[in-house]
Amino acid sequence: MLRVRRVVARWCGACLLACVIVGVSASPAAAQGSADPNPGAVTFTGGVDVLNAYFFRGIPQDDTGVVTWPYGDLGFSVFSGDGGVKSVGVNVGMWNSLHTGSAGTDGPSGKLWYESDFYATLGLGFGGGTSLGVTYTAYTSPNGMFGTVKEVAFKLAVDDSGALGPAAVKPYLLLAQELDGQADGGTNEGTYLELGIGPGYAGSKASLTIPVKVGLSLGDYYEGLTGDETFGFLSVGGVVTIPFSSMPTKFGSWNIHGGVEFLMLGDRNEAVFGDSSHVIGSVGLGLSY
Amino acid sequence: MFSMFTVRKNALALAAATCTLVLASTPARAQDAAPADPNPGALTITGSLDVLNQYMFRGIRQNSTGVAAWPAVDLGFSAYSGDGGLKSVGINVGTWNSLHSGDTGTDGPSGKLWYESDFYATLGLGFGGGTSLSTTYTAYTSPNSGFTTVKEIAFKLAVDDSGYLGKGAVKPYVVIAQEFGTDVATGQADGGDNAGTYMEVGVSPGYAGSKASIAFPIKVGFSLADYYELAGEDNKFGFASIAGIVTIPLGSTTSFGAWNLHGGVEYQALGTTTEFFNSGESSQVIGSIGIGFSY
Numbered sequence: 001m002l003r004v005r006r007v008v009a010r011w012c013g014a015c016l017l018a019c020v021i022v023g024v025s026a027s028p029a030a031a032q033g034s035a036d037p038n039p040g041a042v043t044f045t046g047g048v049d050v051l052n053a054y055f056f057r058g059i060p061q062d063d064t065g066v067v068t069w070p071y072g073d074l075g076f077s078v079f080s081g082d083g084g085v086k087s088v089g090v091n092v093g094m095w096n097s098l099h100t101g102s103a104g105t106d107g108p109s110g111k112l113w114y115e116s117d118f119y120a121t122l123g124l125g126f127g128g129g130t131s132l133g134v135t136y137t138a139y140t141s142p143n144g145m146f147g148t149v150k151e152v153a154f155k156l157a158v159d160d161s162g163a164l165g166p167a168a169v170k171p172y173l174l175l176a177q178e179l180d181g182q183a184d185g186g187t188n189e190g191t192y193l194e195l196g197i198g199p200g201y202a203g204s205k206a207s208l209t210i211p212v213k214v215g216l217s218l219g220d221y222y223e224g225l226t227g228d229e230t231f232g233f234l235s236v237g238g239v240v241t242i243p244f245s246s247m248p249t250k251f252g253s254w255n256i257h258g259g260v261e262f263l264m265l266g267d268r269n270e271a272v273f274g275d276s277s278h279v280i281g282s283v284g285l286g287l288s289y
Numbered sequence: 290m291f292s293m294f295t296v297r298k299n300a301l302a303l304a305a306a307t308c309t310l311v312l313a314s315t316p317a318r319a320q321d322a323a324p325a326d327p328n329p330g331a332l333t334i335t336g337s338l339d340v341l342n343q344y345m346f347r348g349i350r351q352n353s354t355g356v357a358a359w360p361a362v363d364l365g366f367s368a369y370s371g372d373g374g375l376k377s378v379g380i381n382v383g384t385w386n387s388l389h390s391g392d393t394g395t396d397g398p399s400g401k402l403w404y405e406s407d408f409y410a411t412l413g414l415g416f417g418g419g420t421s422l423s424t425t426y427t428a429y430t431s432p433n434s435g436f437t438t439v440k441e442i443a444f445k446l447a448v449d450d451s452g453y454l455g456k457g458a459v460k461p462y463v464v465i466a467q468e469f470g471t472d473v474a475t476g477q478a479d480g481g482d483n484a485g486t487y488m489e490v491g492v493s494p495g496y497a498g499s500k501a502s503i504a505f506p507i508k509v510g511f512s513l514a515d516y517y518e519l520a521g522e523d524n525k526f527g528f529a530s531i532a533g534i535v536t537i538p539l540g541s542t543t544s545f546g547a548w549n550l551h552g553g554v555e556y557q558a559l560g561t562t563t564e565f566f567n568s569g570e571s572s573q574v575i576g577s578i579g580i581g582f583s584y
Contacts, residue, residue, distance in 0.1 A: 040327025
């Protein structure tokens with residue numbers, strides 16, 4: 001996989017969920033009387049996004065045609081308690097990228113389905129909004145445009161909204177190690193580090209999130225003609241999410257979201273892409289149940 | 290895909306039906322103490338993972354060696370329910386996959402596990418007397434390029450006659466499926482010259498007890514036109530199948546939904562075209578075991 005996408009998609013999903021949750025908490029008390037359609041321990045999150053380009057962690061994938069990302073996630077809330085570990089969750093899901101451009105139907109394969117990822121996550125929640133997630137991902141390409149990449153990633157995140165309220169920045173750190181296959185098509189499996197924040201504002205009718213992140217190679221993640229480059233990309237985005245209703249319905253919580261992301265690329269990714277930056281626009285539909 | 294779609298759907302449906310029947314047959318005392326429904330909303334999630342020694346799609350053999358694993362997930366939306374002539378409207382979307390270790394998977398020319406990935410969307414209408422009519426669009430794709438993408442629209446008319454016949458219910462159904470968007474040897478289950486029209490007639494009698502259920506699905510697959518092409522000739526009879534499937538609930542419904550373990554054996558008698566695809570053998574026996582989930 002030539003690829004930036006999943007983090008963006010996850011941002012969208014996380015922002016939307018956060019928006020819905022905040023939107024719910026801001027709803028009038030009378031409306032809050034609606035019954036929860038899903039009080040059990042299994043949740044479903046899904047959506048479809050449409051974009052003008054797809055970069056994976058700053059690595060260009062396709063900026064021709066239209067890119068569509070259908071995805072679905074099943075979450076199992078395995079444990080919740082008051083001890084040191086507040087919660088344990090398991091998520092499994094699929095994420096896909098369909099391309100009409102040079103990596104898809106207009107490309108050598110002639111096939112739409114550029115990427116399909118399967119992942120499984122074990123998430124631990126601690127006090128102070130701190131969480132640690134361990135994710136195994138298999139990135140595959142049904143139309144054969146890249147070789148399968150297998151990766152394990154660790155994400156440490158802090159939801160500081162309890163302490164900082166609307167000023168929360170929600171910092172996180174993601175460390176990923178390729179086990180087999182490589183995103184950069186280089187000679188060695190790479191180690192990736194991403195640092196990011198996700199400040200934003202959630203109102204009763206909509207929410208706005210401004211995700212900022214930087215992607216770095218800790219070892220062989222951005223291999224180019226001159227060796228491994230540490231700096232991969234810097235990204236600043238703006239995502240607006242509008243819930244369809246202030247309360248979850250019996251069909252769950254639906255939203256429409258859209259955003260713009262500005263990418264500044266490192267030398268290696270610039271050399272591949274042919275430009276030092278790019279703007280990505282996206283619009284999508286999300287569901288949380 | 291050269292397929293068994295009906296079998297796998299049967300397995301999912303049987304598992305869900307078993308869960309329903311098992312719950313319905315729970316003693317009153319247990320019902321009083323039953324936990325609250327973890328999912329009273331209008332969405333349902335169904336999933337399964339089955340492992341088989343052989344994958345046949347509507348009698349057409351898909352692998353000769355190794356094992357096949359079928360992970361599947363379905364999301365159902367209960368869009369409407371009422372007391373008129375139209376009792377219910379439902380929409381389902383899902384993905385069904387076949388992973389192969391043998392000659393059409395990791396041991397094959399592609400070297401890749403993921404032989405088949407299907408996306409489908411169904412509009413289901415429920416009428417009185419347990420009658421239902423569903424329309425399904427399916428795109429059968431092969432991530433490891435084992436076959437070309439097949440696009441199909443299928444109509445299924447089914448009757449759940451358990452309201453009349455109780456434990457003697459046979460649950461008859463008929464499926465008619467039409468391939469479209471095809472070319473010669475492209476986009477067709479049989480790899481033939483023309484888009485095919487398929488018909489399947491089946492019943493699914495069974496018995497559901499408190500600890501387990503057993504079902505005996507029987508079905509016959511026909512070509513109404515060009516579905517079982519071989520050397521320019523369309524052979525009408527595709528296959529006849531009889532199976533036994535046992536489903537054992539894994540405890541009662543919890544906050545994680547209803548889980549079950551199921552397994553079965555299926556015998557298929559093949560027609561001329563499907564026998565050819567089966568290396569000249571006129572029958573095939575399929576064993577399967579899996580885990581199912583309904584929430």
